[in-house]
Amino acid sequence: MVATGALGAVGVAAVAWPFINNLNPAADTLALSTIEVNVTPIAVGQAVTVKWRGKPVFIRHRTEAEIKEAEAVPMAELPDPETDNKRVTDTAKKVRPEWLIMIGVCTHLGCVPLGNKPGDTKGEYGGWFCPCHGSSYDTSGRIRKGPAPKNLVIPDYLFTSDSLVRIG
Amino acid sequence: MASSHGTPPVFNNKVIAWVDHRLPIFSYIEKEYHTFPTPRNFNYFWNFGAIATVMLVLMIATGIVLATNYTPHVLMAFDAVERIDRDVPQGWLIRDLHMNGASFFFIAVYIHIFRGMYYGSYKAPRELLWILGVVIFLLMMATAFMGYVLPWGQMSFWGATVITNLFSAIPVVGESIVTWLWGGFAVDNPTLNRFFALHYLLPFIIVAVVALHVVALHIHGSNNPTGIDPKGPQDTVPFHPYYTMKDGFGVVCFLIVFSVFVFFAPDYMGHPDNYIPANPLVTPAHIVPEWYFLPFYAILRAIPDKLGGVLAMFGAIAVLFILPWLDTSRVRSCTFRPIYKWFMMFLVVDVIVLGICGSKPPEGFWVPLSQFATLYYFAHFLVLLPILGKIERPLPLPPSIADSVLKKKAV
Numbered sequence: 001m002v003a004t005g006a007l008g009a010v011g012v013a014a015v016a017w018p019f020i021n022n023l024n025p026a027a028d029t030l031a032l033s034t035i036e037v038n039v040t041p042i043a044v045g046q047a048v049t050v051k052w053r054g055k056p057v058f059i060r061h062r063t064e065a066e067i068k069e070a071e072a073v074p075m076a077e078l079p080d081p082e083t084d085n086k087r088v089t090d091t092a093k094k095v096r097p098e099w100l101i102m103i104g105v106c107t108h109l110g111c112v113p114l115g116n117k118p119g120d121t122k123g124e125y126g127g128w129f130c131p132c133h134g135s136s137y138d139t140s141g142r143i144r145k146g147p148a149p150k151n152l153v154i155p156d157y158l159f160t161s162d163s164l165v166r167i168g
Numbered sequence: 169m170a171s172s173h174g175t176p177p178v179f180n181n182k183v184i185a186w187v188d189h190r191l192p193i194f195s196y197i198e199k200e201y202h203t204f205p206t207p208r209n210f211n212y213f214w215n216f217g218a219i220a221t222v223m224l225v226l227m228i229a230t231g232i233v234l235a236t237n238y239t240p241h242v243l244m245a246f247d248a249v250e251r252i253d254r255d256v257p258q259g260w261l262i263r264d265l266h267m268n269g270a271s272f273f274f275i276a277v278y279i280h281i282f283r284g285m286y287y288g289s290y291k292a293p294r295e296l297l298w299i300l301g302v303v304i305f306l307l308m309m310a311t312a313f314m315g316y317v318l319p320w321g322q323m324s325f326w327g328a329t330v331i332t333n334l335f336s337a338i339p340v341v342g343e344s345i346v347t348w349l350w351g352g353f354a355v356d357n358p359t360l361n362r363f364f365a366l367h368y369l370l371p372f373i374i375v376a377v378v379a380l381h382v383v384a385l386h387i388h389g390s391n392n393p394t395g396i397d398p399k400g401p402q403d404t405v406p407f408h409p410y411y412t413m414k415d416g417f418g419v420v421c422f423l424i425v426f427s428v429f430v431f432f433a434p435d436y437m438g439h440p441d442n443y444i445p446a447n448p449l450v451t452p453a454h455i456v457p458e459w460y461f462l463p464f465y466a467i468l469r470a471i472p473d474k475l476g477g478v479l480a481m482f483g484a485i486a487v488l489f490i491l492p493w494l495d496t497s498r499v500r501s502c503t504f505r506p507i508y509k510w511f512m513m514f515l516v517v518d519v520i521v522l523g524i525c526g527s528k529p530p531e532g533f534w535v536p537l538s539q540f541a542t543l544y545y546f547a548h549f550l551v552l553l554p555i556l557g558k559i560e561r562p563l564p565l566p567p568s569i570a571d572s573v574l575k576k577k578a579v
Contacts, residue, residue, distance in 0.1 A: 020348075023362065029352045049449055054354035056449045108474055110333035111326065111451040131453050132330060133469050134530040149474045 034168035036160070039099065047116045049104060052167050056104035056112050057155060058128075059165070062139060067097045069126065070140035077144075080151045084140040087151070090165075091158045101157050101165065102141045106130040108148035113137060128152070200386055205404035206411055207392035209573050213287075214390065214411075215418030216280040222419050223273035224378065228371050230266040231315075238318065240364035242357045245320035246445045264434040270312050271437045272426045274460035277305060285491075286512055288500030289391040295492040297384040300377055302488045307374045309461070314367040316458060320360065321442030326455045328355045328363070334468075337478040354448060394572050395500025396565055403569035454529055462526030463519050469530050470542040480542065487549045494549055496557030504563040508556050511548065518544050 035052050039059060042048055047060035062070075070084040087102075089095050106113050108130065114120040115128035115137075123129030123136035125144045130137075135146030142151040157167045177198045179185040188194040237256050239248040252259035281301070284290055290298035317328045332349050336342040351358030389398070398404050405411075429436060437459060441452045457465050467484050471477035487494075502509040518541050525538035566572035 023351055024348050025350075025352045026358070029356075029358065051449060054352060054356050054448055108333070109330040110336075111330065111455065112449065113451075130451075131529075132326075132451060132455050134535075147469070147472050147474050147477055 034166055036164055036166050038163055039165055040163040044098070049116050050167070052103075052155070057167055058100070058102050058104040058116050058141075058152075060100045060116070062098055062100055066126065066139040070138060070142075071097075073138065073140075073142075079143050080149065082140075082142060082151055087140050087142070087154055091156050094159065096159065099159075099165070100139075100141060101154065101167065102152040103155055104128075104152070106132065106135055106148055107143065107150035107152065108133050108135050108146070113152070200407075201412070202406060202408040204386065204389075204407040205398065205401070206390055206407045207398055207569055208403060208405045208410075209392050209394065209569050210390070210411065210414070211393050212418060213279065213283040214392075215415055215422075216276050216283060218415035219419055219422045220273065220276040220280055221378065222423075223269060223276055224371070224374060227266065227269050227273060228375075230262050230269060231368070231371065233262050234266055235368060238364070240318070240361050242320060242360055242446070245318060245360060249319040260434075261430075264430045268426065268429045268434060268437065270315065271458070271460065272422070272429075273308070274312070276422065277308065278460070281305070282516065284391075285515075286502045287391055287393060288395050288495070288497075288502070290492045291495065291500050292492070293388050294384070294391065297381060297388075298492055299489055300381040300384055302485070304374055304377050304381060305488075306485060307370055307377065311367060311370040311374065312458065312460070314363040314370070316442075317360065317363045318367060319442060320446045322444045322446055322450075322452050323439050323442040323455065325355060325446035325448065326451055327457055328359065330455065331457075332359075334478045334481070337475040339475070356448075391500065392569060393501060393503060394566060394569055395504070396569060399568050456527055459523065459527070462524075463522035464526075466522040466526035466538045467542045467545065469526070470535070470538040480546075484542075484545060487546065491549065491553075494553045496554050497560065497562070498557075499562040499565065504565055505556075505560060506563060507560045508553075511552055511556065515545070515548050518548070 033053060035050060037048075037050055037059060039061070042059065042061045044061050045063050047058055049056045049058055051057070067084070073084075075081040075083070084097070085095055088097050088100055104112050104116065109132060111130050111132035113123075113128035113130040113135070115122040121129050123145075125136050125138035127139045127141060127144075128137040129135070130146065130148065133147050135148035136144050137148075137152055138144050140151075141154075143149070155167055157165055159165050176195055179188055179194060184194050234252065237248065237252050237259065239245060249263070252263050254260070284298060284301065313327070313331055317324045332346055332355065335349065336346045338345060347353065349359070350356065351362060392398075439456065439458075441455075444452075456462070464481050464484055468477045468481040471480050497505060497508065499505055502512050522538060522541045522545065525534050525541060528534040566575070
């Protein structure tokens with residue numbers, strides 16, 4: 001009886017799996033696209049938004065002051081402690097503090113934070129502010145205040161030259 | 169209860185008699201909707217079950233017609249809806265009926281829920297009836313949410329993004345669940361496709377649960393404003409014609425108000441941002457859900473922690489499932505509960521306050537207010553309700569429904 005029941009359960013699970021897995025991303029969606037961005041036109045203090053895998057990616061050319069501010073924050077003040085240095089390192093382990101590249105999606109519930117456009121409010125910590133539920137990020141894109149639990153996510157990226165960056 | 173229950177009806181029409189002998193649908197209708205003994209003292213709050221049923225049928229009818237002109241594709245959905253509004257014959261009417269129908273369905277259901285809570289309709293032996301109602305409410309919320317995504321405007325897109333991201337709060341597997349819900353790495357075409365499929369499916373599941381809700385209702389019959397059980401034929405009237413007429417009258421009154429919105433203010437309850445096509449790179453400055461979700465949205469935002477906020481929001485509905493066991497009073501109706509009556513009204517005010525908080529930006533004064541209102545909401549169910557049942561001294565109950573009605577007449 002138990003063996004029959006167990007075998008039956010395995011059978012049901014085996015049949016159910018294709019139906020469940022069917023809802024996962026399809027092969028064409030999964031096919032990891034990469035984009036290449038020329039960062040030369042982005043002046044110091046400016047930021048651009050590019051689209052990658054359906055999501056916005058922020059590329060900010062940080063000023064000296066912004067970099068200093070981000071580096072000076074004590075780890076104890078951060079809900080999700082991470083050094084600024086780690087957040088500006090590309091996949092070849094090269095550190096470029098002037099370029100901050102992040103997925104522009106609030107880690108709370110997925111809105112696009114403000115702060116990338118010149119007129120935008122940058123929040124209390126001079127970085128980004130999510131208008132949906134009030135999360136504030138600092139100049140390193142780290143969460144400082146509000147309901148978001150994590151820092152803005154850094155995608156894999158690689159500077160193929162000083163002016164070209166490949167995201168993905 | 170009534171004697172008519174025992175004897176099967178005799179049908180003079182030969183065709184009806186032939187069918188009924190093989191499939192007793194006519195006997196069933198006769199028993200459950202004609203002779204069905206119903207308390208004689210219903211007030212107008214008892215109309216909203218019938219009104220909600222009419223709205224459900226209206227939503228399905230208009231929805232099927234809309235689907236014939238709709239295309240669930242990110243590049244075509246917005247235009248398809250605009251075309252329904254502008255080019256399709258009477259498309260504007262069908263769409264406005266559907267759009268406002270959702271709001272009025274929720275109005276009817278919220279009044280229906282309030283009725284159940286005020287008169288203690290959830291108490292034994294109607295706990296399952298109440299729980300089935302909460303299931304219907306949850307299914308309605310899911311259906312309404314997915315329907316709102318279909319026009320693929322800015323609010324559609326960002327509403328879908330925020331609500332699906334709620335599941336990312338689940339530890340460990342959250343992100344995988346969200347990817348699974350989306351069928352990709354963001355809300356995109358696969359998401360729109362599956363939401364359309366589910367939006368078409370869920371209403372029929374609601375119909376099935378409504379059927380169970382009605383079956384459960386007809387086992388012990390309706391509650392009534394006194395909250396005491398009918399004790400004999402003098403306490404009840406047959407459902408038809410008494411309540412078919414009264415429900416019909418209530419439905420017509422409700423539909424008149426509904427029509428005012430459909431014809432004169434079709435976008436009053438909507439949000440203008442949803443007439444901007446979806447843009448995955450720009451979040452509207454102030455995103456809000458439809459009005460009927462605002463109290464729950466306020467609870468979500470009141471908690472300054474992602475998982476905590478999500479748990480509180482779902483908890484606000486989950487607590488309704490155990491309501492029959494949280495209420496320790498033996499008296500059903502608030503009419504005879506001098507203290508709880510007031511707390512019930514405070515709860516209504518609290519939910520309205522939460523709704524207002526949910527519509528405001530999450531800053532300044534609104535944050536502590538929504539936190540206080542959230543605390544009160546849970547305190548009502550988890551603290552006040554269990555304690556009040558023990559310490560409150562209820563007013564004397566009338567000896568019977570007939571007594572309560574006739575005494576009122578005499579005064």
